[in-house]
Amino acid sequence: MKTLRYIGSSAFVLGLFVTIFAGVPWHVFVVEDPVPVPLWLQIAICLILGGILLVLVTVAIEQEMG
Numbered sequence: 001m002k003t004l005r006y007i008g009s010s011a012f013v014l015g016l017f018v019t020i021f022a023g024v025p026w027h028v029f030v031v032e033d034p035v036p037v038p039l040w041l042q043i044a045i046c047l048i049l050g051g052i053l054l055v056l057v058t059v060a061i062e063q064e065m066g
Contacts, residue, residue: 008054015047
């Protein structure tokens with residue numbers, strides 16, 4: 001269970017880092033030209049959501065067991 005929580009927290013941190021330090025500057029530079037959201041930014045957002053979901057689910061399962 002700790003391994004799943006570690007994977008989820010790592011995915012969350014990686015997604016958050018990419019979104020903040022690469023996604024926000026990318027958006028600022030292309031704000032005047034409407035372009036579709038690139039795949040790397042979509043993956044980073046999914047990592048944020050999936051990582052926090054995995055951490056919360058593992059915490060809930062551990063609380064049920066304990």
